[in-house]
Amino acid sequence: MISPLPQASSLAPGIDALFNAMLALSAAVALAVFAAMLVFCVRYRRGSAADRSLSPSRSLGIELTWTLVPLALFMGLFGWSIGLWQRLQTPPADATVIYVVAKQWMWKTQHPNGQREIDALHVPLGQPVRLVMTSEDVIHSFYVPAFRVKQDVLPGRYTQLWFTATRPGRFPLFCAEFCGTDHAVMRGDIVVMPSAQYAQWLQQHASQTLATRGGELFRQLGCSGCHGSQSTVHAPDLMGLYGHTVALSDGSRVIADDRYLHDSIMLPSLQIVAGYAPIMPSYQGRIGEEDVLALLAYIKSTTPEPAHEQH
Amino acid sequence: MSSTDPGIAAPSYLTAGEPGLAGWLLTHDHKRIGILYAVGITFFFLLGGIAAAMIRINLIEPQGALMSAETYNKAFTFHGVVMVWFFLIPSIPATLGNFLLPLMIGARDVAFPRLNLFSWYLYVGGGLFTIGALLLGGVDTGWTFYTPFSTLFSNSHVVLAVVGVFVVGFSSILTGLNFIVTVHTMRATGMHWFRLPLFVWAMYATSLVMVLATPVLAMTLSLIALERLLGVGIFDPALGGDPLLFQHFFWFYSHPAVYIMVLPAMGVVSELITCGVRRQIFGYRFMAWSMLAIAVIGFMVWGHHMFVAGQSMYAGIVFSILSFVVAVPSAIKVFNWVATLYKGTIDFHAPMLYALGFIGLFMLGGLTGLFLAATALDVNLTDTYFVVAHFHYIMVGGAVMAYLGGIHFWWPKITGRLYPEGPARFAAILMFFGFNLTFFPQYLLGYFGMPRRYHAYPEPFQWLNVLSSAGASILALAYVMPLCYLGWSLVRGRAAGPNPWRATGLEWTVPSPPPKENFALPPVVSEGPYRYRP
Numbered sequence: 001m002i003s004p005l006p007q008a009s010s011l012a013p014g015i016d017a018l019f020n021a022m023l024a025l026s027a028a029v030a031l032a033v034f035a036a037m038l039v040f041c042v043r044y045r046r047g048s049a050a051d052r053s054l055s056p057s058r059s060l061g062i063e064l065t066w067t068l069v070p071l072a073l074f075m076g077l078f079g080w081s082i083g084l085w086q087r088l089q090t091p092p093a094d095a096t097v098i099y100v101v102a103k104q105w106m107w108k109t110q111h112p113n114g115q116r117e118i119d120a121l122h123v124p125l126g127q128p129v130r131l132v133m134t135s136e137d138v139i140h141s142f143y144v145p146a147f148r149v150k151q152d153v154l155p156g157r158y159t160q161l162w163f164t165a166t167r168p169g170r171f172p173l174f175c176a177e178f179c180g181t182d183h184a185v186m187r188g189d190i191v192v193m194p195s196a197q198y199a200q201w202l203q204q205h206a207s208q209t210l211a212t213r214g215g216e217l218f219r220q221l222g223c224s225g226c227h228g229s230q231s232t233v234h235a236p237d238l239m240g241l242y243g244h245t246v247a248l249s250d251g252s253r254v255i256a257d258d259r260y261l262h263d264s265i266m267l268p269s270l271q272i273v274a275g276y277a278p279i280m281p282s283y284q285g286r287i288g289e290e291d292v293l294a295l296l297a298y299i300k301s302t303t304p305e306p307a308h309e310q311h
Numbered sequence: 312m313s314s315t316d317p318g319i320a321a322p323s324y325l326t327a328g329e330p331g332l333a334g335w336l337l338t339h340d341h342k343r344i345g346i347l348y349a350v351g352i353t354f355f356f357l358l359g360g361i362a363a364a365m366i367r368i369n370l371i372e373p374q375g376a377l378m379s380a381e382t383y384n385k386a387f388t389f390h391g392v393v394m395v396w397f398f399l400i401p402s403i404p405a406t407l408g409n410f411l412l413p414l415m416i417g418a419r420d421v422a423f424p425r426l427n428l429f430s431w432y433l434y435v436g437g438g439l440f441t442i443g444a445l446l447l448g449g450v451d452t453g454w455t456f457y458t459p460f461s462t463l464f465s466n467s468h469v470v471l472a473v474v475g476v477f478v479v480g481f482s483s484i485l486t487g488l489n490f491i492v493t494v495h496t497m498r499a500t501g502m503h504w505f506r507l508p509l510f511v512w513a514m515y516a517t518s519l520v521m522v523l524a525t526p527v528l529a530m531t532l533s534l535i536a537l538e539r540l541l542g543v544g545i546f547d548p549a550l551g552g553d554p555l556l557f558q559h560f561f562w563f564y565s566h567p568a569v570y571i572m573v574l575p576a577m578g579v580v581s582e583l584i585t586c587g588v589r590r591q592i593f594g595y596r597f598m599a600w601s602m603l604a605i606a607v608i609g610f611m612v613w614g615h616h617m618f619v620a621g622q623s624m625y626a627g628i629v630f631s632i633l634s635f636v637v638a639v640p641s642a643i644k645v646f647n648w649v650a651t652l653y654k655g656t657i658d659f660h661a662p663m664l665y666a667l668g669f670i671g672l673f674m675l676g677g678l679t680g681l682f683l684a685a686t687a688l689d690v691n692l693t694d695t696y697f698v699v700a701h702f703h704y705i706m707v708g709g710a711v712m713a714y715l716g717g718i719h720f721w722w723p724k725i726t727g728r729l730y731p732e733g734p735a736r737f738a739a740i741l742m743f744f745g746f747n748l749t750f751f752p753q754y755l756l757g758y759f760g761m762p763r764r765y766h767a768y769p770e771p772f773q774w775l776n777v778l779s780s781a782g783a784s785i786l787a788l789a790y791v792m793p794l795c796y797l798g799w800s801l802v803r804g805r806a807a808g809p810n811p812w813r814a815t816g817l818e819w820t821v822p823s824p825p826p827k828e829n830f831a832l833p834p835v836v837s838e839g840p841y842r843y844r845p
Contacts, residue, residue: 005759015687022685026678033649033674037667040652044588045659052845055654057591066646067597067639074635077685082628084687089624104464138460139554141619141694145760148691152620154555155459156548159621172769176694176762178453180464181380184765267551284549 008171008192009147010164014084016148022077088149091162095128099210101289102153103136104179105186108290112297114207116290119188121173123165124198130162132258136289141177144190152177156266158258165192214298217291221283235280236273242303247274261296321826323727328827339424340827345410346725347431348401351438353794355397358442360790362390367749367783370776375766383766384451385467391454396476397438399706400483400568402714403575404490404521405434408514410725412490414818414825415508417499417834422492430485437479444471453764455565458546458557462538470539473532480525480532483571487521490514499817501836505599508816508840509592512599513578516606520567520574524610528564531557558620562613570609572706573673574602576713577644580666583716584648586814587663588655589843594647601640608637618689627686634684641677645670656845660812661735665716668743672708676701679754697757700750708746715742715793722797723811727824728804734796742789748782815842 007013043050098121101108109121123129133142135155142161143150151161175186193201208216218224226235236246241256249272254260263270265287268280283292321327324342328334335343365386369377378386409427413420421427444450450472452461461469494515498507507515535557537543544550546557585592592598614622614630648670657663679701683689692698716739722730752775757763761772768776810819817834818825 015691018685019682019688022682022688026681030674030678033645034671036649037652037670040649040655041657041659041667044652044655045657050654052654052656055590056593058594058596062650063594063597063643063647067643070642071636071639074638074681075632077681078632078635081631081685081687085627085631085690086624088687088690089627138464139457139620143694143760143762145691150619150690150693154548154621156554157621172760174760174762178384178455178457178460178764180451180460181384183384184380184762184767187769266549270551 006146006167006169006171008165008167008169009144009149010166011084011088012146012148012166014087018077018080018084021080025073025077091130091160092128095130095162096124097130097132098123099290099293100131100133100142100153101136101293102133102140102142102175102179102186103289104138105175105182107142107173107175107186107188110210110290110293111202112210113202114209114213115202115205119173120191121188122191122193122198122201124195125165125168125192127195128162128164130160132158132160132293134158134262134289134293138179139177140175140179140186143174143176144171145174146171147190150176156263158262165190168192168194210294210297211301212298214294214296214301217287217294218298221287223295226280233279234276236276238299239302240304242300248272249274249276258296261299262292265292265295321822321828321831323822323824324827325727325824337428339420339428341409341413341421341424341427342725342825342827344427344431345406345408348405348409348434351431351434352398352402352406355393355438356790359390359393359398360787362386362393364783364787366390367780369766370768371780373768373770373773378766380766381451382449384453384764385449387764388450388453388472389445392441392450392472392476394706395454395568396479397434397441399572399710401434401479401486402572402710403579403717404514404517404571405430405482405486407510407579407714407717407721408486408490408517408575411721411818412493412511412514413497414821414829415511415816416494416497416502417817417830417836418493418497419829421489422497423489426485427489430482430489433478433482433485437475437477437482440471440475440478444468444475447471455561456532456535456557457561458535458538458552458554459548462535463547463549470536473535477529477532480529483521484525487518487525490518491522494518499834499836505596506836506839507599508578509581509595509598509602510575510578512602513574513581516602517571517574519603520571520606520609524564524567524571527560528568531560531564534560555617555621558617559613562616563610566613566616567606567609569702569705570605572710574605576669576673576710577602579713579717579720580648580669582814582816583662583666583713583720584651585841585843586720586812587660587666588651588657589845590651590655591841591843592647593650593653594643595839595841597643598647601643604640605637608633608640612637615684615689616693618686619693631684631686635681638677638681638684641673645674645677659736660732661730661739662716662720664736664739664743665712665719668739669709669712669716672704672712672743672746676704676708679704691760692757694762695757696753696761696763699763700753700757703750703753708750712742712746715739718793718797720812721818722800723807724818724823724825726801726804727807727822728800729807729811730800730804731796734792738789738792738796741785741792745782745785745787745789749779749786750782752776752778752782815840 099110107119109117133153135153140153147163171190173188173190226233227238245253246256266284272278369375447468450467452465534545538545544552546552546554612634615634618627756775807823809822
């Protein structure tokens with residue numbers, strides 16, 4: 001037997017309350033309709049002596065009733081659901097950011113302090129966590145039933161999902177979007193730990209931070225050769241760029257957010273900065289999404305004040 | 312309806328015309344074309360059913376009892392592609408619609424008989440591509456062909472399969488076009504719009520969806536082939552494309568496609584209920600308008616397939632409210648069918664049992680659809696077995712029950728023979744129970760978090776999967792039964808006479824099977840449908 005699905009996130013009880021309300025309403029409607037069908041079928045079966053005079057074939061009042069009453073109920077349910085939906089879609093500003101890279105067929109997660117995991121994610125109890133996710137290949141979907149959260153993970157863009165775990169323990173993580181042969185075994189564990197224990201766990205496995213690793217990559221991959229301050233090549237300066245507006249050669253403007261920086265590395269010909277020649281080589285196929293995230297972390301770390309993040 | 316004197320007995324459509332195979336394969340008669348479709352559809356239903364059986368056997372064991380992951384992925388893809396495009400979409404419109412639409416409006420044939428035959432050949436041609444893809448090793452993308460998996464990563468015969476669906480799509484467009492023109496131009500004298508049987512309204516609404524939605528599918532599938540073969544960057548982000556664009560295109564067709572499947576079912580059930588209850592349908596005009604409302608609003612809800620796909624929060628809100636709105640006309644229909652039972656004189660023959668089963672299953676499918684329309688609940692439920700159960704309640708519990716009910720109801724008209732009532736009632740009841748045992752546990756599986764398209768699953772999900780597979784074996788038996796006794800009745804069934812149900816409707820005024828020309832004299836209609844006497 002399956003134990004009832006645990007409610008392990010802050011939003012789960014609210015979502016379950018709506019589910020139960022809809023279940024009760026649906027059950028009431030279904031039972032009423034079945035009861036009416038049963039009663040009519042017995043009472044008006046051929047050969048019964050039931051009175052069949054004055055049988056109506058239309059009634060505007062009745063029709064309007066069962067048009068408008070369901071409509072009103074549906075709008076009520078819609079309103080209830082939208083409140084929850086907005087909470088689901090709006091991560092708290094103080095959430096810890098953890099990066100997730102999906103690929104056929106594994107989940108790779110990186111904590112800001114550099115800790116990396118495969119098919120597992122350790123998170124602190126009672127603290128909001130925001131996952132910033134992307135895919136190396138096809139579309140995947142990050143699904144944790146115990147938290148009632150799911151978000152597709154797409155190649156070429158960052159999607160996000162947040163939760164606050166409210167119960168310590170180990171909860172299954174599934175891939176919910178069909179992604180090829182081993183889709184069904186692209187699973188993992190979410191491990192929820194009390195904050196102190198979590199901090200200890202992070203310490204134990206601490207290595208260089210994501211931003212530090214990004215800085216190393218920035219030099220190793222030759223980015224600093226052109227974008228560095230001593231460079232003779234005419235390339236935009238990236239230090240402190242994150243969150244600022246960039247003017248493009250086609251006259252439009254973009255904000256230098258995660259998506260823009262990602263595309264500038266992987267698809268540089270897409271958006272050319274005004275006043276610069278399109279000489280940036282594409283790093284697509286040369287570096288993976290995890291390295292891109294490290295580079296982004298490095299570029300972000302050069303921005304003096306915590307920038308307003310865009311997704 | 313005024314009855315038309317059949318006059319001198321003309322030879323039936325089965326015996327008139329050119330003899331032999333050529334008389335069938337080159338026929339322009341809408342009735343013969345309906346039969347041709349029925350043969351093709353039955354064939355594909357069996358193929359898709361075999362794939363379904365393989366899926367259910369595999370899922371008895373958590374590790375997969377029958378197939379490798381790769382084979383399993385190909386099995387559910389084949390099941391989906393075949394059942395959606397080669398069975399459900401053409402099922403009622405192309406068989407019963409083709410056969411009955413001209414008869415019901417008092418016409419000799421559809422507006423474009425040659426085009427009608429051509430649609431059947433397109434259907435067969437599309438089918439050959441799809442079977443070809445299967446024989447060469449299959450396709451593993453799921454029937455949804457999501458990019459960039461389908462364009463860049465799958466090593467299977469994607470192009471062949473999408474060409475098959477592309478071709479069969481044109482068959483659907485041409486059938487829709489044919490029906491629209493037929494209803495507009497070929498109604499008998501006195502058959503004005505609000506005297507049309509609801510089945511004709513259903514065909515009309517369905518045809519609108521076919522003509523307006525299917526071209527988008529054709530375009531989308533061509534783009535997949537372009538990207539896969541020529542590397543044109545449309546959906547693949549590595550080429551500067553957008554995978555979500557594919558989902559918008561795909562669901563812009565595939566959501567309305569659900570209504571291509573279920574609107575005809577609603578039409579059939581309205582005919583079955585009125586005859587079974589021997590009473591006028593309750594709220595005829597609301598029934599007709601609600602079908603058009605479903606067809607129109609159905610075009611504006613596609614984004615509810617994509618709440619977690621990466622579209623904006625506001626898109627989610629808009630598609631959610633529209634999805635709740637589209638449920639209203641469906642609710643109206645359920646209530647009106649039930650109200651039709653009130654003060655009727657009810658006969659529980661097999662078509663009526665199918666119709667009652669349809670109402671129950673369609674209602675459960677519809678109610679669970681509300682859960683999925685609620686964005687906050689959909690986040691948890693989408694891409695799980697909850698969704699699988701939901702759409703099977705609509706498409707199998709709804710559309711297939713109605714299709715089989717319709718086949719039984721019009722069987723005497725189509726073949727001139729009566730089917731045996733006892734086995735037919737037994738099969739209908741067995742189907743209802745088998746269906747619920749198969750698919751109800753899948754709601755629970757989804758609620759507990761089992762994602763769809765899994766060839767293997769965590770052990771706690773096993774008992775519900777075993778229940779579902781047990782139900783599937785009962786369901787399979789219930790589907791095979793009609794094949795047997797209907798086949799038997801073709802040879803041994805008693806002659807039906809023109810109107811064994813004492814039903815109203817112009818199709819019952821002509822002999823069974825109808826003569827090639829349908830009506831000896833053009834009928835004249837002087838009253839609305841469903842003028843039943845107890």
